[in-house]
Amino acid sequence: xxxxxxxxIWDAHVxxxxxxxxxxxxxxxxxxxxxxxxxxLQNLADRGLPVHNPELxxxxxxxxxxxxxxxxxDTYEKGxxxxxxxxxxxxxxxxxxxxxxxxxxxIVHVMGPEMGVVLPGLSVVCGxxxxxxxxxxxxxxxxxxxxxAVHVLAxxxxxxxxxxxxxxxxxxxxxxxxxxxxxxxxxxxxLGASAGVGHAIEFAGPVVRGLDVEARLTLCNxxxxxxxxxxxxxxxxxxxxxxxxxxxxxxxxxxxxAVADWRALVxxxxxxxxxxxxxxxxxxxxxxxxxxxxxxxxxxxxxxxDPALEPDMGRREEYRAALEYMGLRAGDAILGTPVDWVFxxxxxxxxxxxxxxxxxxxxxxxVAAGVTAWVVPGSEQVKRAAEEEGLDRVFMxxxxxxxxxxxxxxxxxxxxxxxxxxxAVSTSNRNFVGRQGPGxxxxxxxxxxxxxxxxxxxxxxxxxL
Amino acid sequence: xxxxxxxxxxxxxxxxANLDTDVIIRIERLTQLGRDELGKYAFEAIRYxxxxxxxxxxxxxxxxxxxxxxxxAADNFGCGSSREGAVWALQGMGFRCLITPGYGDIFRNNCxxxxxLPITLPADQVNELAVLAEQGREFHVxxxxxxxxxxxxxxxxxxxxxxxxxxxxxxxxxxxxLRGDEAALAWQDMDRKRRPWAWPDKVAxx
Numbered sequence: 001x002x003x004x005x006x007x008x009i010w011d012a013h014v015x016x017x018x019x020x021x022x023x024x025x026x027x028x029x030x031x032x033x034x035x036x037x038x039x040x041l042q043n044l045a046d047r048g049l050p051v052h053n054p055e056l057x058x059x060x061x062x063x064x065x066x067x068x069x070x071x072x073x074d075t076y077e078k079g080x081x082x083x084x085x086x087x088x089x090x091x092x093x094x095x096x097x098x099x100x101x102x103x104x105x106x107i108v109h110v111m112g113p114e115m116g117v118v119l120p121g122l123s124v125v126c127g128x129x130x131x132x133x134x135x136x137x138x139x140x141x142x143x144x145x146x147x148x149a150v151h152v153l154a155x156x157x158x159x160x161x162x163x164x165x166x167x168x169x170x171x172x173x174x175x176x177x178x179x180x181x182x183x184x185x186x187x188x189x190x191l192g193a194s195a196g197v198g199h200a201i202e203f204a205g206p207v208v209r210g211l212d213v214e215a216r217l218t219l220c221n222x223x224x225x226x227x228x229x230x231x232x233x234x235x236x237x238x239x240x241x242x243x244x245x246x247x248x249x250x251x252x253x254x255x256x257x258a259v260a261d262w263r264a265l266v267x268x269x270x271x272x273x274x275x276x277x278x279x280x281x282x283x284x285x286x287x288x289x290x291x292x293x294x295x296x297x298x299x300x301x302x303x304x305x306d307p308a309l310e311p312d313m314g315r316r317e318e319y320r321a322a323l324e325y326m327g328l329r330a331g332d333a334i335l336g337t338p339v340d341w342v343f344x345x346x347x348x349x350x351x352x353x354x355x356x357x358x359x360x361x362x363x364x365x366x367v368a369a370g371v372t373a374w375v376v377p378g379s380e381q382v383k384r385a386a387e388e389e390g391l392d393r394v395f396m397x398x399x400x401x402x403x404x405x406x407x408x409x410x411x412x413x414x415x416x417x418x419x420x421x422x423x424a425v426s427t428s429n430r431n432f433v434g435r436q437g438p439g440x441x442x443x444x445x446x447x448x449x450x451x452x453x454x455x456x457x458x459x460x461x462x463x464x465l
Numbered sequence: 466x467x468x469x470x471x472x473x474x475x476x477x478x479x480x481x482a483n484l485d486t487d488v489i490i491r492i493e494r495l496t497q498l499g500r501d502e503l504g505k506y507a508f509e510a511i512r513y514x515x516x517x518x519x520x521x522x523x524x525x526x527x528x529x530x531x532x533x534x535x536x537x538a539a540d541n542f543g544c545g546s547s548r549e550g551a552v553w554a555l556q557g558m559g560f561r562c563l564i565t566p567g568y569g570d571i572f573r574n575n576c577x578x579x580x581x582l583p584i585t586l587p588a589d590q591v592n593e594l595a596v597l598a599e600q601g602r603e604f605h606v607x608x609x610x611x612x613x614x615x616x617x618x619x620x621x622x623x624x625x626x627x628x629x630x631x632x633x634x635x636x637x638x639x640x641x642x643l644r645g646d647e648a649a650l651a652w653q654d655m656d657r658k659r660r661p662w663a664w665p666d667k668v669a670x671x
Contacts, residue, residue, distance in 0.1 A: 146575075163570075255662070
């Protein structure tokens with residue numbers, strides 16, 4: 001029987017068929033961060049159980065640590081306990097730890113691919129919903145809760161029900177100003193925040209093939225906001241080139257052996273998906289969100305939609321509440337909406353290519369008066385590479401703060417918040433109520449669009465700069 | 466885990482689509498509080514006014530729903546972050562059963578892990594139940610029969626047999642899986658030969 005790429009990777013990890021679509025799956029990589037990691041390690045210790053395969057676990061602090069220049073594990077005092085919990089728990093269990101200041105430290109979903117910890121065809125979990133990001137290199141990666149994380153630590157397996165298969169194919173010619181972020185925000189607006197629930201998504205088509213690995217990671221990162229726990233792009237030469245020489249990737253002949261296996265990671269041509277969506281990206285414009293769910297997105301040229309036109313009761317109430325929270329009016333242009341904060345970072349858009357795109361717009365320009373703008377690189381490696389290219393100076397000369405790697409203001413777990421009522425343009429993935437701080441109003445956008453907003457002091461079309 | 470078999474009581478309606486786990490429990494409550502302290506902070510952004518007083522628009526906060534063990538919500542409930550604290554916060558408010566047209570995948574898994582029953586029904590049936598909930602009717606939920614009963618009317622729901630058994634018996638998944646650990650170890654031995662590149666050769670040092 002014909003199988004999709006997802007079927008093949010799933011099947012290759014089934015230890016035991018539990019019936020009714022359920023399987024006991026082997027987990028090849030378990031990534032831990034400072035928010036969900038410490039309680040899971042503690043729970044395991046409380047049960048008196050050892051870590052089943054510490055060599056398959058990789059930990060790094062990202063959520064709870066300060067991004068302030070010169071920070072240590074206790075710069076954010078309320079986070080010290082969690083940072084120390086991850087540190088001590090990793091050491092006690094002989095788990096790889098990439099600690100502050102070391103290559104490998106950073107947002108867990110930036111670290112995985114960049115260190116070669118995550119590879120095509122591996123099953124990867126993390127107590128974090130954006131784990132699907134790692135599907136950008138062709139891994140079967142998904143987020144789990146704390147109880148499931150303890151299960152993986154104790155057994156190196158998970159009981160999972162196989163999701164349905166969904167393919168999203170991008171075709172057409174999106175034009176040079178359109179980034180992966182615009183493509184996926186456009187997709188969210190078209191398909192909605194629950195389109196991917198219960199599905200594993202494969203992104204396909206010529207547009208996707210033409211994207212570099214970092215852009216693919218962005219696509220898969222925001223597929224989470226479609227409701228899909230896991231999403232992937234079939235690995236290809238672009239992927240193999242990206243992974244060659246990474247610290248934890250196989251080296252020498254082992255790499256060649258791996259590539260030979262990875263070349264088989266393609267779906268059968270006649271494989272059937274439970275759901276197929278084809279999106280023509282020709283002519284789409286840079287896209288931003290207007291509301292409090294990532295699917296409430298429109299092109300920068302559009303007007304804010306009217307909740308009264310929504311037929312569904314729950315949706316109508318959601319739109320009404322979103323407009324009220326965001327302080328926006330139906331029918332107004334989104335262009336020209338004044339902005340107070342700009343955040344460039346997060347597991348969606350904090351990699352070197354994102355920072356290059358942002359710096360390209362920032363070069364020779366100035367952040368508008370009254371706007372606070374931050375750049376938080378995704379990892380220590382990204383930070384060092386950006387500094388080597390002088391991107392930090394570009395940002396600082398333009399009036400951006402250049403900070404230490406971590407999740408920072410995307411999730412605001414480390415106390416770095418957008419103030420109540422302030423409006424932020426953020427390159428992150430969630431515009432939820434209170435996500436960036438109580439009362440904070442978030443517009444999601446690409447790095448280039450975020451820099452453009454910082455410079456204009458309002459939402460603007462980067463193509464006009 | 467506390468077993469779940471039957472439940473009776475009122476149901477509180479909260480009919481707004483895509484209510485995410487950030488709204489269910491704010492991240493700093495999770496970093497600063499224990500799991501038993503989260504109940505009063507559940508939904509805080511929409512539950513309280515700026516003054517700290519209850520927001521009258523937040524129906525589950527009305528006194529007549531105090532102690533209601535069932536929450537009825539709109540589609541894609543619990544989307545977003547994987548934080549299991551969202552379930553603990555709902556439990557802290559007293560909920561042990563949810564009825565919606567759909568859930569975030571990870572949130573739904575987390576419910577089962579904590580003895581909370583997440584029932585999925587078609588949207589029109591959920592809307593019917595929301596009306597009955599609003600009227601303060603008593604709901605009877607029976608996991609043995611996979612049935613919700615309100616007065617003389619009943620609604621049947623489906624649930625995976627594995628999930629149902631785990632809830633009914635309050636089983637511990639980890640203990641269950643570890644009983645079959647030999648199969649996992651054998652699989653690993655086979656895989657080290659099949660995919661040597663999948664096994665990192667660097668070992669963490671103390």
